[in-house]
Amino acid sequence: MNVSAIVLAAGLSRRMNQNKLLMKLDGIEIYKHILNTIEECKEFIGEIIVVGKDSEVLYYAESLGFKTKQNNISYLGQSTSIKMGIENLKPADGYMFFVSDQPFIKKDTIKKLYDSFNENRDKIIIPSYNGVKGNPSIFPHRFKEELLGLSGDVGGKDVIKKHPEEIVKVDIRTDKEHIDIDTMEDYKKQINRGDFMKGEVIVVKGGGDIASGIIQKLHRTGFRVLVLETEKPTSIRRTVCFSEAVYDGKMKIESITSVHAKSIQEIYDAWSNDCIPVVVDPEGAYINKLNPIAVVDAIIAKKNTGMKKDAAPVTIAVGSGFEAGKDVHIVIESNRGHNLGRLIFSGSAEQNTMEPGNIDGFTFERVLYSPDEGNFITNHKIGNLVKKGDIIGSVNDKSVVAKLDGVIRGLIREGVYVAEGQKIGDIDPRGDEKYCYSISDKARAIGGAVLEAVLILLQQPNNLSS
Template identity: 45%
Template sequence: MNIFAQAALLEQQNTPFAFANIIETRGSAPRHSGQMLIKADGTITGTVGGGMIERYVIEQSLEALQERKSRVVKGRMTRTGPEAMGMDCGGAMTVSIDVYGLRPALLLIGGGHVNRAVAHAAHVLGFDISVADAYEDSLAEEHFPAGTKRILGKTMDDAIDQLDINKESFVVIATNHQDQDAITKVVGCDTRYIGLMASRRKVQTLFNHLRKSNVSEAHIQAIHSPIGFNIGAETPEEIAISIMAEVLKVKHQSSGGLMKDDTRLNRNKLVLVRGAGDIATGVAIRLHNAGFKVVMTDIAQPTVIRCTVAFAQCLYGDPVEVEGVMARKAHSCEDVFAAIEQGLIPVMADEECSSLASLAPTFLVDAILAKRNLGTTQDMAPVTIALGPGFNAGVDCDAVIETNRGHHLGRIIYRGETQPNTGIPGNIAGYTHQRVLRAPCPGIMHNHVKLGDIVEEGDVIAHVGDSQVVAPLNGMVRGLLNDGLSVTEGFKIGDIDPRGIDADYTTVSDKARAIGGSVLEAMLYLEQTTLN
């Protein structure tokens, strides 16, 4: 069997392989044309020239299979220099590596009318389809598209056991009377998607059964049921379209919204929040949960002390989750829109707000909380809202929100200013400025405790340079700058919550919730009065 016939057979079987093809050579390359087939276990058919260049192509092919993405690689047959292969030929070679046999696996449990329609819809979408049932008549060949693997079991459990369920699988359960057995069998599996066809009432019954069977709530909530999009589907064919739309949404990690609501095309719900500290994060979460599309900006190395509840932490590398809302770092405006499509909040390092023109948000919220205006103007967006002192509503912005704790916290001002900065931190259990930690001198922060630790008065919290920072009172470390940051003398580097174990450093504060609610109200009001 020649290499092309073998490739065709592997593709038909949906067996993963890479196909390497020489597309360009220069000088004394070992070969000027050639193809090589590389399976996932490293075995090969054919050659692209042997030696180090071939070994490199095999390594790159295996990486491409792992990433499920094709690539082009280059190698120079020299011992030194860029792309050197440790060879003496002196030529160069460019090889394309394409990956095949990676059709996503759709596993249908139940061979009834709906899953038959799902199979036909999925076939044209390029899925590798298997259907399992305990009734032979349900698996008749004429019910399914060509290439469908039909698996018959003595029982439904037996049929499911014969399926290759793995982390790349999409599973759809649509049975007549065996859905409880099927979902119980599958719910703990690591998959891309589990969908269960059931009425809302039956979903509750099945979920309660799973809870009584000690299935974790996380596994239960991962089940897509009732299955599919609500498009008023009634016939099996319509239901299949609804189901496959949801499967594709998960496969492509898309938001699943209407195309006309794509944030790239329609910025009506796009909000740019300047600042990504704890108060800004509370605002962002409230707006996100209310259906707005939120992007945040901050300095490249944010100096936030409530790190566990500040999306600014994204800018140090890892995604951050606060109260079930996930944020990640974005490097470009395209990254921003991609993150929004996935239901995430993107955070950009953009102190000067240079991305404003490209993003063109309808709403802008200045949540830097610098106690002064660092450059926000009313014309930066159709609706501009600012938080705290330093802004004059009607001049700098359309509305300003009171941030001072007390009776007026969260008050929306459409003309005028908030209360002036008092310089006194909010009162918690009778403590104000006493609970705040400040740098005793300029230097680099080195922490000795972490957020959430319970400390006693006099405990060493951190060093700034060679100077100790000690706890001024008993309580919980509720705020602390990131280790390794450079600070100036007197800079706020942390705080101690005197409530101790009763304090909560993992959720949005009451202050942030109040301000977030006011921002949402102001946006909705200004949307009606200013934009309409």
């Protein structure tokens, strides 16, 4: 079954007295809410076209892979957009019409309507939100000519009224999916709902142990944080890495929980539950979708893996490999010592010393390195007490041996493929298990520095000094 989607985005916003689609709701423009949700429905929706009059809306739709059609005669009424949508699509079994100012609709609801059409292919499918008819609606192909015959400021409702016996209602129980934004009163009511945290979005690239200190600070001060990770994170101090949500579904660190999110809706669901969403998105596609106020590179790769200064109004990078003023607005010093956490407004951070932090006089002895290239095998866990000489694990039957007494504070996941010489764990000579489950002093210092940098750039972007 082939159902195409037509998004009507050429309205004149007469009751708002300004272009409502470009107004922000929950941190992003109203039109992006519905387009992002529709993108998640590509698995069952065929062609998708956005009929609009604003170049910004059409450009964004094209970036999602949608067809677009500019409507320069939208003042003649909604019927013009309906015709343009149908005429610029291939013939389909059904046409699903969306309005662009209905920001809260969920993928599950769209799928429910689609499934109903699949069972009633000759009927008009409309949602019934708590007993009230709404959008989107699906019209079978047999109504195509009638839709093309509409004129003036009328839409699918007129066709529905003429064929009450051809309607199948789909019951949707919801508190807000049916809401559209028509007036300033509607808008103010939604931005004051308190359904989501009111802070701006900040994207943090990387969810490792240093990033945890950053994420904690930003989250606790009211920003909505989104973490971007790879498909298989290789964190060492896994008990204090929000990235572990990618493997386990969720991760709790010092009363803050991260959850693995797989869609825009799941990201917002996480925020509404006061959680940190973690998405697998190494390329940063969600940066464009969510328009964050800031992007923080906390990968600690010691090189720039794709960070750009214009990725957001505020861009920050941690550690070496970045130049402030060129790659990002501010670089944060990550080397231990007098300058740890210093904000760098021009130039680069110090080169990495390659020397592990000193704990009770131990540096290199603390760190476990892979003796070969291959899959790491172990029967130890973070928090285990070990003695010098104990075998912690192996790679290709080559043993990984503890060089001191202590507690395993970090250990890469078993089965992960590692390179020879790669850091795969560390041992804390203090022998206290509590250090395994708390954010480090270094991570907290860097987290505070990132928060300072964000606030400086947001409050006085034209008056920077180190």
